[in-house]
Amino acid sequence: MNTDDELRLKWWKEAKFGMFIHWGLYAVLARGEWAMAASKIPVTEYEKLAKQFNPLKFNAKEWVSIAKSAGMKYIVITAKHHDGFAMFHSQTEKFNIVDATPFARDPLKELAEECQKQDIKLCFYYSHVIDWHHPHSVHEYYNNTWDYQLENKSFYNYWNNLAKPQIRELLTDYGPIGLLWFDTAGGLSKKDSKEIIDIAHKLQPNCLINSRVSHWPNMGDYQSKGDNEIPMYGEDSRPWETPMTLNKSWGYSDNDQEWKTTESIIFKMVNIVSKGGNLLLNVGPTAEGLIPETSVERLRDVGKWLSTNGEAIYESNPNPYPYEFEWGAITVRSGKMFLHLYHKYCPGRELKLYGLKNKVIKSYILADETKEQLDIDQVYNEESDHHALTIKLPKQLPGQYISVVALEIAGEVKVDQSFSQQASGVITLDLVHAEIDERITKAEWGFKVVHPGTFDVVLVNFKKAGTDWEKEYNETVELNLGKQQLECIPKEDIILEESQSCQYPYTEIHSKLGQVEINKSGQYTLSLTSDKIQRKLETTEIWQANAVKLRSVKLIPSNDGSSK
Template sequence: MQEQIVENKKSIDWFTESRFGMFIHWGLYAAIGKSEWTMYGQKIPVKEYEKIAATFNPKRFNAKEWVSVAKEAGMKYIVITAKHHDGFAMFKSETEPFNIVDSTPFERDPLKELAEECAIQGLKLCFYYSHVIDWHHPHSIHEHCNNTWDYQLEEKSFYNYWNRLVKPQITELLTQYGPIGIIWFDTAGGLSKKDSEEIVQLVKKYQPDCLINSRVSHWPNFGDYQSKGDNEIPMYGEGTKAWETPMTLNKSWGYNEQDDNYKTTESIIRKMVTIFSKGGNLLLNVGPTSLGEIPIPSVEKLKEIGAWMNENGEAVYGTKESPFPYEFDWGAITVKGKKVYLHIQNNKWSTGSIRINGFKSKVKKVYLLSEPHLNVPFEQNSVEFVGLYNLHLNLQNEPPSEFISVVVVELEGELQIDSTFIEQSGMIKLDLGHSIIEKEHDHNVAKWKVKIAEKGKYEIRLITYKKAGTNWADEFNQDMILRFGNKTKNVLPKEDKIVTDSDNCQYPYSEVQSHLGTFDIETIGLFSLELGSNRIKEKAKGPEIWQAEAVKIRTIQIIKTN
């Protein structure tokens, strides 16, 4: 049993090979058109909320169209909200009449229709289920987000809810819709370890190969893979388990008629390849309307993504993460066998060349993925006495693909790289996740070793993510201690630059860059870099609370300025 809780090794392969899935937030809240937390935000009484069901008639819902949109986008699985926090079941539930078949004029089971269509089109169907939060049920108890406007907290009996609704409905989902790829749980605040184990056992009893995400529990080591925070792209060095980022196309999950804040297609694809290069999956969300239609802007974005995936899918599906434990300024890397895929952002293509330090493998040939007959000229050389290995590519004048173009580096033998941190074309990012954190006096110190390949002046920047509404001065009111080589600086970080379209950061966070200092590097080779601050925390040993921190320290960036 413990083996299944830690990781379902038998069935995780399909998940990691798929890389790309569709999240669908669809429920009774679509009729209000203000997203899925409206009942809680407006403290809508249960009796009033139930009346909305009488008007909910998604007569334009078409399972074939939905699955076709996902398939055309290059998605391999669909996760749909079978029951969200409002307690409304989007399937025929014998356990609770507050469901789409028994309480609405629609009188159809959309999950049944999606299951049939997914089987026809070859996608895996997966179910989201809110197992702890349920504002409709009088006995649901969460750590924080409870319905206390209808029900008295002290009168709640959790096991009434747990045994009479949750377990029976999960049983229904696992026994009436064929093979299910994932049961995607959410917000497990306050759930005991015993109850966490019990719900995992229930899923595995009916479908042993069904995956369970880590949000089933806040206790460590639960789930077959890790769900990152909403819209969170992790830093390097955070763990080895398979993982997935759930991401919105705009700012909302459920349908919000006022939210037209859509990411650009280019921004989505940049974030996608960043996720893939770190070994993760992207679960990209749509929020259908009360009529059962995926909003037109979402469909248009997905078609554009699909066109890119159709051309570049070889560099996505079944690939492994980049062998380099840091980001590249020009894009991202994925690997499959003896092929290394360089996902080069088109705005970086115009530089005419790409240089990769630390590339030790002998290269057989280099070509464009979209035009395999077009070879890319390359050179390899090394400086043995300092352990520097270099691959230099000469790019053609124009990028061959829209948004991001993929160059294939085909190897003669197995892939070998220098896995130490090496400055790449005058820049390197050192994520906090790969540092060694030690206690010194009243603060922690993050420590890295970095190889500098060129002499010159180097600027050190701190990259943090700041949550919307946070006052910077409240968070940074003490100097940080920065050591690079044998030089030390004390500096109070400021909001020197706000990056509005970061490859890694998105709403509700924004990327902040802070200048920490400039250093003269007079010799090439290995240097130590240390950052001391009372804001640096020890690495988490278990699941973290999603989006809890006002400011997250992410990265130290080293940039050659001359």
């Protein structure tokens, strides 16, 4: 990444948290943003909905204020979704909110003015390839074939006469735009993808472009993950962002009331930021122009948590360790390390952290206004090259959901980079960190054991909704640790109701493979052979297509008392 790219990305990497808004003509149907395709509504019938679309309760100041009070730093709103309806006053196409509806106002113009006033970056989503309204839009999969003959489509008619002119309008008529968020580029050529990027950067050199502008690798300024996808730590080499729903729908749906709890949202935000990503959290306003009250309540609660703990989120750097922690997550800033303690997983009155090489100068709870010093004990065993930090925690952690322990340290943070056993005794080996031989579908890890004993071996997978597990996992996996070998067909032994890195449409599944003995501390090598082993693909949406995704192997101290 060159200096110009880094400067363009700086604000976005520091922001960490943004609001996604899916709002369009589909709100009238209240069945989500794919309603037109799902019901194969003819264009002539869909156009009639515009006469019913009159969102008089829309208030740009109120929307931007909701985002700001939630601690969000940017807004990405759907300027045009797959239905082809422009939510701005397009001079290119009359199928837009000003010319086709009784509302006759440009909400994006009003949002642009309000974002300037409240110092929020305004950004636009634009469906550049899918357009069910236009007779010549051509996508690899998702086309309007109920109105139009696919063989009669001429893509460049759409591309040159609608898509590019509207993108130019968005970058010309609405002031400075933080980023353009493109979606589902199926079949778009590399040349056409690059042309859009060049147009955007010519009109607004500082405007960011997300990776969904193209299916070609490394296009755009940063990586958009799959919908609701949270990667494992270290899975991405580029700056990245997770787009996430508050319930299950993006556009407003009156049948979808399955809302994420405030606790879950904060957990996931911390998890994402600790891995170096941004969270783009979606709201789906109604046809009247209101953000649902439940969304507002959740965002208000997240904002309260950030008002106290924002120092550990904004402008932070990711966890410096090559693995995650069961008790929470870590972020860092210059001279400081922040330990995010999930209340429900907090290990009692003491928190142990292995591998921190810096001297801790001061330790306190971030939410504690007095910054009262927490007692700590730091030791180093030279023979085993083992650093251990123990922090005495208060009887009652302040606030809700997550408390942040701030460590002021001497110098820039330095930690043991080996894959090491955690203080809890658990050893987690993520697939993304393995040495992979795809010819024989084998993954191998090296790791350090501090506390030997007997360990239960657990395989962690993510399963997509509707998947037949036995059909997907019908072959034996083989695990080797020294001379010990385990072979079995994984079963759905534990289905996690809550997961930090997994959410709808996926569920985290734990499969028990057996037990292994580790008799002394030191370095070990473990290998796993499975037909589910593959390298992470560089494209965006392929991840969503996997029915079962192998994520990691866990070695968990046995509860039979044999581990030390």
